[in-house]
Amino acid sequence: AQTVTQSQPEMSVQEAETVTLSCTYDTSESNYYLFWYKQPPSRQMILVIRQEAYKQQNATENRFSVNFQKAAKSFSLKISDSQLGDTAMYFCAFIHPGGYQKVTFGTGTKLQVIP
Amino acid sequence: NAGVTQTPKFQVLKTGQSMTLQCAQDMNHNSMYWYRQDPGMGLRLIYYSASEGTTDKGEVPNGYNVSRLNKREFSLRLESAAPSQTSVYFCASSDTPQKNTEAFFGQGTRLTVV
Numbered sequence: 244a245q246t247v248t249q250s251q252p253e254m255s256v257q258e259a260e261t262v263t264l265s266c267t268y269d270t271s272e273s274n275y276y277l278f279w280y281k282q283p284p285s286r287q288m289i290l291v292i293r294q295e296a297y298k299q300q301n302a303t304e305n306r307f308s309v310n311f312q313k314a315a316k317s318f319s320l321k322i323s324d325s326q327l328g329d330t331a332m333y334f335c336a337f338i339h340p341g342g343y344q345k346v347t348f349g350t351g352t353k354l355q356v357i358p
Numbered sequence: 359n360a361g362v363t364q365t366p367k368f369q370v371l372k373t374g375q376s377m378t379l380q381c382a383q384d385m386n387h388n389s390m391y392w393y394r395q396d397p398g399m400g401l402r403l404i405y406y407s408a409s410e411g412t413t414d415k416g417e418v419p420n421g422y423n424v425s426r427l428n429k430r431e432f433s434l435r436l437e438s439a440a441p442s443q444t445s446v447y448f449c450a451s452s453d454t455p456q457k458n459t460e461a462f463f464g465q466g467t468r469l470t471v472v
Contacts, residue, residue, distance in 0.1 A: 276444040285465075286466040286468075288448065288461075290460045334401065346450075346452075
């Protein structure tokens with residue numbers, strides 16, 4: 244079974260600074276997808292960024308980028324130039340190709356951006 | 359473009375009462391899911407439906423039943439609510455398994471069982 248571990252329950256960062264959220268996962272699959280979701284106080288789950296395991300290049304979406312280390316099974320999220328609107332829970336998630344599509348989530352990291 | 363719509367957004371039940379959470383998606387997705395979110399535990403899969411007419415148990419199915427009414431709708435039923443089922447419930451949908459796109463979520467239902 245796949246597992247996703249986020250070891251930082253809470254983090255804080257000063258506005259305009261950079262912060263990195265950690266995520267590790269365990270799988271025996273070689274092809275899979277990884278995601279970071281953001282959940283602001285509104286509860287809405289919003290996709291931040293995705294990474295396909297067969298792609299070596301790290302994904303980037305504006306201020307958000309990942310450091311994908313396949314051998315180490317690590318998938319960290321870097322937020323640059325942090326903004327107050329980045330305050331949210333962040334969930335790392337994993338999905339592998341299979342007969343059905345099931346997303347496994349980590350326990351989340353609560354990020355607070357401080358003015 | 360509504361995406362995934364869940365109703366209700368909030369609900370308070372007494373222990374032993376039953377209720378059904380409704381979910382509908384307008385993206386023509388094959389797969390639909392029900393998750394529950396509890397503090398410190400992330401999102402845990404209750405049930406999922408890979409396609410119309412099929413449903414399967416996830417990690418925490420006990421105390422729940424589901425119905426995939428058609429391609430658009432996937433409901434979650436609590437037959438006899440218990441305080442342990444106090445949680446935030448999310449419905450989600452995604453494209454076919456072969457396409458491996460991300461899941462799109464509803465806005466959640468905050469359920470309190472007293």
